[in-house]
Each structure stands twice: as C-alpha cells, then as structure tokens.
Amino acid sequence: MTRSDLVVVGAGPAGMAAAAQAAELGLSVTVLDEQACAGGQIYRDVDRVVPLRGDILGADYVHGTTLTAALRRAAISHVTGAVVWAIEDAFRISYTREGRGVQIEADRILLATGALERSMPLPGWTLPGVMTAGAGQILLKQSGVLARNAVLVGSGPLLYLIAAQMLRAGTPPKAMIETQSRGDLIGATRHIGGALRGASYLVKGLRMLASIIRAGVPRHTGVTDIAVEGTDKAEAVTFQSGRRSHRITCDTVFLHHGVVPNTQAARSLGVTHSWNTAQQCFVPQLDDWGQSDRAGVFIAGDGAGIGGAKAAEHAGTLAALQIACEAGRLSREERDRRAAAPRAGLAHELAARPFLDAAYPPYAPALLPDDSTPICRCEEVTAGDIRSYAKLGCIGPNQTKAFGRAGMGPCQGRYCGLSVTALLADATGRTPDETGYYRIRPPLKPVTLGELAGMNITAPDTAEKEKAHD
C-alpha cells in the first residue's frame, strides 16, 4: 500500500491549489479525482476544452488552466478516474479505478469535494429532459453539446452565466423563468456594503444580464407554481407570473436555485456539521485553516460552504499551509506570512456572497414541495410520504429510511437529504440542527464484488507469514 503525507480528494480549484502548495512545501501529495482530467466541475476538462471553446465559456473558465498547470509542475501524483468510496482510520482511503479496488494511506486528508446543485423538487422534475443547470454547463464544457430548445428555471448567478454562454454559442435559451422577486432584491440591499466590496461580481452579473436582455430572451421574474409537463420526457413548463398563467413548450429544462456543499465524505468521517441559515444548508464546522473537529481532516472549497471557484482556490492554499505547518515543514511565522495574501483574497471573494444569497434565495415551494412531488428520486418517496412519517412520530432523517427508504437508493441521499431535513423540521417544529441529517457510511459510491476482489491489499497476517518464510 502506498503512503502520502497528504491525500486530496477532488481536483477542482480547492484541491488543485492545495496540492500545488503542499507539494511546493515538500509534502508528498496524492490527488484522487473521479474525472479523467483535472478541473473539477467548474473547470471541467479545461486543458482540452479551452482551445476548442474558451471564447464561449469565458475568461473565468480559462483561468482554470493556471491551476492545472501548477498541478502538473509540482511533484504530485494525480490519480484520475478514481472513485473514492471509503476513508477509514487515520487514514486509509479506498477507491476504485479501472474496475479494481485500490487503497492508499495518508497522514492527513483534504476533502475538496465541491458542491452539488441544490435539489429543486417540483412537479415533473424527474422527467427525462429535466436537468440541473450545472449539468447543462457540463454538457457544453466537456462535450460541446448545447440544448436547442431549453428554458432556464430558478434563480441565481449561474442561471445568467449559462444563458450568456448559450447566447455566445448561438443557441439562446427560449426563456428565463426566474423565481426571485423584487422583494428579495430590496431585502438584499442591507448587504450592499459587501456587494460593493465584491463589485467585480456584480459588474459581471449585470453584463451577463444585459446581454440576455439585448438578445431578446424573454424573462419572467417572481414566478410561482412551476411545473414541468410531459409523459416520457419534458414537453413544457407551466408557471404563474403576476396574475397570468404561462405555458412554454421546450425539450430541455435546466433547473437551478443555488448549490450546496457535498458533505458525504466529511460526514462519513464524523465531522460535525451545522445549519447555515443564510445559505440554507449544512456546512462542516471548521477553523480558519479548514481544519475540522476530526484530527487530520481538512476541508476546503465549496464543500466547506459555498464561496465559488476563486474562494475555493484561496481556501485550498490556506489549508495546505496549515497542513505543512503541522507536518513540520513550515514554521508558524512562515505559515502566517504566506497566509496573508490568500486570506485577503478569500475575504474579497466572499464579500458579495451575503448579497447574492439574499437577492437569489432558493425557490421556497421547492424547499417544502407539494405532497405529490417526489423528493427522493431514487426510491420515489414524495414530500407527502415524509410528512406522513412525521405524523407517525418520525423525527429524524435516519428514521425516514426505515419508514420508506428515502435516501437508500444509489445516490445515497445526495439529492434528497436537505429536502428530508427541511420537511421533517417543518412538520415537527424543530430546527434543522435538531432534526439532523442522514448518517453517511461507506461505501460512499457503489462498489462491485469484482472491484473488491481485484483490490491491491495484502492482509497483515499473510504479509507476516510470507516474511517469516523468507
């Protein structure tokens, strides 16, 4: 079994920046990532794709090449196509690559597992053709595949970004169906100070919005009663805007109302999480360096709370400095000296976040959906099912599994976890922290018997016997 000073899970901006910094300070670093190329979801396939369509995707995407370059330069073992499914003891990491199980040991681990789209359960959301906006972006980035007849539904800056990219590619969305209201924007103005400090985000957002309006893409804001119609696939989106009912036919629906930390790996390690009201999600409890309450477990990037790609890069660097300091490669003074720039950068990147969170809140009816709407896609458990379990005395997400299998399908609760917590909290009158979240256990991703059988391990007692015979 190989051993590294540091194993980084995830090769997005936080993971790449952390790996580069730690390796520069003399640590042996292994980066495990599910994808075939470095970049994470935000910079997916960036090295291959920038020459093909960097112009469509924009300068923020092209920036990712600076991170992948640093990953290649430093003495880093970047393992692609590695699906991590267990992190145990301190620390043995198990993953699958090319159909075989592999294990690696590490003194410390950095979880840079990024974000998931916030689930947006509404009538018809499980139909083929309904995807996350992030999926739409991945289709464009990695595959150069664009939806010809799509509507964008929800709220948030990502919706404008994907619309702007679709415009540049020559396939404008058919309509923007936006859930944020004028009241949200007025309420957000109390965070205007931060917004002005992070003004570059606002300028970019306004530019994108201007290009969308200029192109004549119809925008509906403050919409309610959203539903997707169709039998075998999405055929139309219906909604209310003001007092008017609308129906827009389409082949593809991209949903988005924010992203949330992917906490599966951190939770499997017993890291304490708490509810963040502003971001309407659970975040891991961390110190200023990204150290969790589990010794040796660090978390950086959107998996630690949503801040975006640039913030993730700074947080990754900061975590690596502390990891190197703990490993005796860096004095505390030197750590603090080197931390000054990324800490200032991180504060700058996060300045506009409270404004954005308030101006583009989640679509409330998708946080507490109608009874008939499925919230667990895998096991097809509806919001009404969860409410009925609460009536029977179910007070926590782990109990809902016994009542009706919510969270027990192959996605392991990634897309229903926050919905179940919200529905139970609403039904019982308790807080999300009191209600809690699914207990996450390995395997974090499905593993086949063949992958286990092909594992590169030698049982300790066998190794001892072999030694004795030598």
Place this chain on the structure above:
Amino acid sequence: MKTASPFLELDNEPRVNVVFDGNALSLPEGANLAAALMAAGVNVFRHTPVSGAPRGPFCMMGACFDCLVEIDGTTKQACMTVVTDGLEITRAHRDGALT
C-alpha cells in the same frame, strides 16, 4: 433509430458504432456516453425499479445515478463512461428484464 435531437453538437469527432437497446447508433469516439446518447436523440435511459417511470441524465457529474445503463451485464453511470467502438448498451426496465 436516429431521431430528431434536441441538442446541437459543436465538436466533430470521428464516430464509432454502438448499440443502444437494440438500435445501432453512431457516436463520437471518446465522448461522454450520456452526452453522446442525448445528442443522438435518446431521451429515456432507463425505467425506475420502483414505479417504472422513465429517467434520463440529471446531474452529469456522477452524483445522481439517474443515467444508469447496462454494459456487459454491469450497471454503469452513462455520464461516467466513455464511448468506445462496439459498446453494447442495454436499457433496464422496471421488471429487471432487458429488451
């Protein structure tokens, strides 16, 4: 079964032949299988084991498991699979029977 595709493909990679649910398709070699199937006009990737409802790709990042297909008897996430020549892909149906 080339049907009208709701998607536009920017790239022009060399094509290879695969079979999806008994139908011959020509997909870009090395492409993401989920993206390539959608671009080829495939909407329904599978039917759920619970209610038989149709499903297609949702997250495109290996997290949701909605794009499951069967290849060589193994259930795989299409969005985490690369298109190679001669792939035989089967669509799982509600009762577990394969067409």
